[in-house]
Amino acid sequence: MVTVALPDTWVYALRLPHDPRAARVARMTVRAALSGHGMGEVSDTVELLTSELVTNAYRHTRGPASLRLTALGDGRLRVGVWDSHPHIPAPFGGPPGDHVPPAPADAEGGRGLFLVQQHADSWGGWPLGGNLLGRGAGKLLWFEVGGR
Incomplete structure (x- = not known):
């Protein structure tokens, strides 16, 4: 068999x-x-963090987004969310280990990226190239979990 x-x-x-x-x-x-x-x-964990990144893509852009799930082996999973806005927020755009403070208790938003830094094993972001008119192609934010 x-x-x-x-x-x-x-x-x-x-x-x-x-x-x-x-x-x-x-x-x-x-x-x-x-x-x-x-x-x-x-x-x-992955559902929560993915939902936060996709929600931010909806709230802060006017265009579509893309989701990519990649199993890297050894139990690691990378999730990437592309959107059309070029700004890479902290902690994704900062040096490794960069952190954002928690949102105030009475704030209506601002917790999503804090949740990513609290629950993901690693995270990052990349600006995506521009065209001849100087317009960017957006950004890719990603996080990884698992494999510990």
């Missing part, structure tokens, strides 16, 4: 419209992919 072993590296990509429901679609996609690959133990 032949046994087929599933690879420990894989990639899923999803283009998200500029729509308030995009974060929900992203969470459902994350849950299905992680469950299907036996990574349910990180599902809650």
Whole structure:
């Protein structure tokens, strides 16, 4: 009998419209992919952090976003969210170990990136190149979990 072993590296990509429901679609996609690959133990954390990044993409841009899940092997997962705005917020644009303070208790927002730095093992951001008119192609924010 032949046994087929599933690879420990894989990639899923999803283009998200500029729509308030995009974060929900992203969470459902994350849950299905992680469950299907036996990574349910990180599902809650990844769903929360993905939802925060996709929500920020919706709130701070006027265009679509993209979600990319990449299993890097050894139980590590990288999640990247692209959007069309070029600004890379702290802590993503700062040096390794850069942190943002928690939002005030009475603030209505501002907790998403703090949650990423508290629950992800690593994170970062890259500006994406511009065109001949000097317009940028946005940015990619990413975080990794697992593999400890």
